[in-house]
Amino acid sequence: MEVGYVTTKGQLVIPSKLRRKFGIKPGTRVNFFEEGDGIKIIPITAELIDANKGFMKTGGRLLKALMEEKKREREL
Numbered sequence: 001m002e003v004g005y006v007t008t009k010g011q012l013v014i015p016s017k018l019r020r021k022f023g024i025k026p027g028t029r030v031n032f033f034e035e036g037d038g039i040k041i042i043p044i045t046a047e048l049i050d051a052n053k054g055f056m057k058t059g060g061r062l063l064k065a066l067m068e069e070k071k072r073e074r075e076l
Helices: 016-022 046-051 061-075
Strands: 029-035 038-044
Touching (some): 038 046, 046 061
Antiparallel strands (some): 029 038
């Protein structure tokens, strides 16, 4: 089990071992889900997007929109 900490601003410090394992880098977007009596954190990485490519039958339009949004985020 890995332990992280929450700062006074509510920011979560994720242990480096887990950041490396799941490809979490500065600026990586994460989704939070309530699950039972806890919280599940899912990093939104290029690998996750590639793994789910095509399941919505959008012909790539959704992927293109997500990648454009990620590009805009990186520019900030």
